[in-house]
Amino acid sequence: MSNALLEVRALNAWYGESHVLHGVDLDIREGETVTLLGRNGAGKTTTLRAIMGILRRREGAIRLRGRDLLALPLHRVAQTGLGYVPEERGIFASLSVEENLALPPKVADGGMSIEEIYHLFPNLYERRHSQGTKLSGGEQQMLAIARILRTGASLILLDEPTEGLAPVIVQRIGDVLVALKERGMTILLVEQNFRFARKVADRFYLMEDGRMVNSFPGNELDSHMDELHSVLGV
Amino acid sequence: MSTIFGIPAPALYGQILIGLINGSFYALLSLGLAVIFGLLRVINFAHGAQYMLGAFAAYGLLSYAGIDYWPSLVLAPLIVGAVAMAIERTMLSRLYGLDPLYGLLLTFGLALIFEGAFRYWFGTSGKPYSPPAQLTGAVNLGFMFLPIYRGWVVIASLVICLGTWLLIEKTRLGSYLRAATENATLVQAFGVNVPRLLTLTYGLGAALAALAGVLAAPIYQVSPLMGSNLIIIVFAVVVVGGMGSILGAIITGYVLGVLEGLTKVFYAEASSIVIFVVMAIVLLVRPAGLFGREA
Numbered sequence: 123m124s125n126a127l128l129e130v131r132a133l134n135a136w137y138g139e140s141h142v143l144h145g146v147d148l149d150i151r152e153g154e155t156v157t158l159l160g161r162n163g164a165g166k167t168t169t170l171r172a173i174m175g176i177l178r179r180r181e182g183a184i185r186l187r188g189r190d191l192l193a194l195p196l197h198r199v200a201q202t203g204l205g206y207v208p209e210e211r212g213i214f215a216s217l218s219v220e221e222n223l224a225l226p227p228k229v230a231d232g233g234m235s236i237e238e239i240y241h242l243f244p245n246l247y248e249r250r251h252s253q254g255t256k257l258s259g260g261e262q263q264m265l266a267i268a269r270i271l272r273t274g275a276s277l278i279l280l281d282e283p284t285e286g287l288a289p290v291i292v293q294r295i296g297d298v299l300v301a302l303k304e305r306g307m308t309i310l311l312v313e314q315n316f317r318f319a320r321k322v323a324d325r326f327y328l329m330e331d332g333r334m335v336n337s338f339p340g341n342e343l344d345s346h347m348d349e350l351h352s353v354l355g356v
Numbered sequence: 357m358s359t360i361f362g363i364p365a366p367a368l369y370g371q372i373l374i375g376l377i378n379g380s381f382y383a384l385l386s387l388g389l390a391v392i393f394g395l396l397r398v399i400n401f402a403h404g405a406q407y408m409l410g411a412f413a414a415y416g417l418l419s420y421a422g423i424d425y426w427p428s429l430v431l432a433p434l435i436v437g438a439v440a441m442a443i444e445r446t447m448l449s450r451l452y453g454l455d456p457l458y459g460l461l462l463t464f465g466l467a468l469i470f471e472g473a474f475r476y477w478f479g480t481s482g483k484p485y486s487p488p489a490q491l492t493g494a495v496n497l498g499f500m501f502l503p504i505y506r507g508w509v510v511i512a513s514l515v516i517c518l519g520t521w522l523l524i525e526k527t528r529l530g531s532y533l534r535a536a537t538e539n540a541t542l543v544q545a546f547g548v549n550v551p552r553l554l555t556l557t558y559g560l561g562a563a564l565a566a567l568a569g570v571l572a573a574p575i576y577q578v579s580p581l582m583g584s585n586l587i588i589i590v591f592a593v594v595v596v597g598g599m600g601s602i603l604g605a606i607i608t609g610y611v612l613g614v615l616e617g618l619t620k621v622f623y624a625e626a627s628s629i630v631i632f633v634v635m636a637i638v639l640l641v642r643p644a645g646l647f648g649r650e651a
């Protein structure tokens with residue numbers, strides 16, 4: 123696919139000596155929401171960490187708009203327009219909510235202003251002077267997403283944003299993702315909850331043991347249920 | 357003559373002043389150590405040598421270039437900060453990710469090299485360095501005579517400590533610093549040049565030590581061993597305040613300085629150990645330090 127925003131080819135990655143990704147291929151087009159499904163330990167987080175450059179021992183190719191990311195030092199990767207929302211959320215205890223929000227440097231024009239973000243997440247506004255880690259799990263997840271929206275990143279890597287959250291919060295995060303999609307944001311979403319992901323996903327990738335085992339459009343989810351159940355072990 | 361607890365008031369005030377002055381240096385030095393340790397996880401044993409280098413930079417600027425105290429107050433920290441940043445780039449940065457012991461050993465070795473070299477060039481006897489003309493003399497406060505230079509040191513160190521605290525707590529650079537202290541990888545993944553932040557932080561810590569060295573030059577004389585005499589006490593201050601706690605380093609520095617001064621008045625024999633006694637008690641009761649976060 124030549125018109126891909128992000129292109130991953132034959133990506134291998136290692137934690138020290140342990141070989142975790144085995145030849146991963148992945149394409150994301152501009153404006154698309156792609157969801158990566160796979161059971162615990164399949165290598166979803168590792169894929170995101172390898173794309174961001176947090177995991178350094180990699181082979182293969184990762185290109186954003188044709189530009190090779192593999193050669194860049196970690197802090198240069200975000201500057202190409204990538205935003206990362208880690209699985210563990212990464213809210214800083216020594217920073218207030220507002221400082222957490224303002225922390226990631228802008229990487230491009232067109233990001234949301236703090237006012238727009240507070241409009242989208244009113245509870246962050248109410249708690250803007252609190253210590254970041256004093257927020258509830260759901261609020262911390264909102265904050266982790268919100269702070270990337272400020273940066274103008276064109277591709278957001280979202281690692282299991284609904285993990286461990288109450289249904290109403292999951293619903294809220296779903297609404298936010300729909301809103302971002304409407305703004306033309308490109309999203310790579312890691313999820314185990316495919317019922318949640320089907321609301322936003324244009325395409326699914328299925329991952330097992332560090333390999334991509336299948337990929338299909340969002341509207342074909344129902345015809346892949348058997349495979350899904352076996353791969354996800356649900 | 358008035359007395360307080362049987363002690364003549366002027367003697368008491370005099371020792372409190374000396375304690376405040378010593379405390380100013382404890383605070384400045386432990387502040388730099390705390391900033392460095394917080395982000396780099398390096399126990400900077402070269403801190404005393406960097407303080408000494410600051411004093412010698414001022415001495416050298418005056419003797420060889422005729423540059424006096426006021427410009428030196430800026431130039432000496434810049435020189436020592438630049439040297440420190442070169443050390444961080446070429447040596448310390450190779451040790452990140454290893455056991456903190458390696459950083460400690462490297463900086464300890466560097467301290468020995470700097471002190472040895474300066475002892476070779478200048479001998480161990482102190483070099484006098486006069487305070488600037490504007491700050492000579494004393495004022496009568498009514499209850500005591502205050503040498504103006506000493507008053508200046510206390511005020512200058514308070515301003516520097518407050519400024520550093522504001523830099524860390526209230527600025528964008530400071531928020532990078534605090535965040536990187538918690539999770540450097542994530543901050544770098546957001547696009548912050550963390551390696552450069554580490555270099556700047558080490559430079560800032562060393563520059564603070566050098567600034568303390570310039571402030572100290574007119575009081576204590578300039579000598580190659582001036583730093584190693586002080587640094588052990590400063591490490592005790594950092595432990596009492598809590599490793600890496602900025603506010604803890606500042607407050608503990610002044611408090612322990614004054615406590616040491618008061619001990620001199622009431623029980624002089626204990627004055628050289630009182631800080632270490634406090635350290636031992638704090639380690640037993642609250643190992644993370646008075647202002648440290650419990651692990």
Ligand SMILES: Nc1ncnc2c1ncn2[C@@H]1O[C@H](COP(=O)(O)OP(=O)(O)OP(=O)(O)O)[C@@H](O)[C@H]1O
Binds near residue numbers: 161163165167
């Ligand atoms: N820091 C690490 N060091 C060594 N191995 C790791 C590390 N992190 C993950 N792994 C291993 O890599 C494999 C993939 O892990 P990864 O975290 O990518 O899975 P995941 O798909 O994100 O799972 P989950 O749904 O539980 O988050 C697993 O076998 C895991 O044990």
Ligand SMILES: [Mg+2]
Binds near residue numbers: 166167168209281
């Ligand atoms: Mg994961």
